[in-house]
Amino acid sequence: MSRPAIRGDAQRVKEVILDGGVAIVQGDVGYGMLTATPEAAGKTREIKKRAAHKRHGMLGCREFRVRAQILDQRKHDMIDAITVDYDLPLGVIAPVRLDDPVVRSIEPETFRASSVDGTMAMLHNNGALSDELARLSLDENMAFLGSSANLTGTGVKFRVQDIQPEVLEQADLIVDYGLAKYHVYQLSSTMINFDTMQVIRIGCGYEVISDILLRYFGVECPPDPGRDAVPLGHLWEPGAIEEYASPTV
Numbered sequence: 001m002s003r004p005a006i007r008g009d010a011q012r013v014k015e016v017i018l019d020g021g022v023a024i025v026q027g028d029v030g031y032g033m034l035t036a037t038p039e040a041a042g043k044t045r046e047i048k049k050r051a052a053h054k055r056h057g058m059l060g061c062r063e064f065r066v067r068a069q070i071l072d073q074r075k076h077d078m079i080d081a082i083t084v085d086y087d088l089p090l091g092v093i094a095p096v097r098l099d100d101p102v103v104r105s106i107e108p109e110t111f112r113a114s115s116v117d118g119t120m121a122m123l124h125n126n127g128a129l130s131d132e133l134a135r136l137s138l139d140e141n142m143a144f145l146g147s148s149a150n151l152t153g154t155g156v157k158f159r160v161q162d163i164q165p166e167v168l169e170q171a172d173l174i175v176d177y178g179l180a181k182y183h184v185y186q187l188s189s190t191m192i193n194f195d196t197m198q199v200i201r202i203g204c205g206y207e208v209i210s211d212i213l214l215r216y217f218g219v220e221c222p223p224d225p226g227r228d229a230v231p232l233g234h235l236w237e238p239g240a241i242e243e244y245a246s247p248t249v
Helices: 006-018 038-048 062-068 073-085 108-114 128-140 206-217
Strands: 023-027 030-035 057-059 090-095 119-124 145-148 191-193 198-201
Touching (some): 006 023, 006 030, 038 145, 062 073, 073 090, 073 206
Antiparallel strands (some): 057 145
């Protein structure tokens, strides 16, 4: 028996996705599929039967966010309070600098399919393996694009054996680290558009994130309407209930 081989597994994932493959990896908020090439990104959309309004996100970290996402210092402080001081995962949506080498590595068609009005999502603080992969992404000047390892609309999966067989069969590499840390939420990461200050998805840790933003910044998040109203936590997408369709923080 031994500990997880974080660095070695991250290197294996990097090699697979830079070679045009698809890797399924565990994060604290559940299992995801990672890619780095336009062909592989397109393949994951087909595998998942992904709707057009769904976007890939980038693996990120504080260093990448500060240099590549366009936000003022107060908003960086909000994100740091959540992801650094309280050590919580968070999907950060913000405008990106098109001249950043990692952003520039995204082929135009893939960028169009992964962005909205010049903004992209960057997942922060999703566990040790994701953190190491985010570091490798910067070293390689290559965006590592991800989405949940599931069929669209079926919810995030927290164990490999819960991922649909037709998704697993298409992966070139599967890194199985067992049960994901935040499985008790049965939701993916909380996602906030810090450009418009809108909650896009209520996810794991939302009640703590809401408390942090109110306590330290005087920013009030909308209440969680519950799983009956938004089963997967999405407040901003086609079909969202009207009163939560444009919640402003």
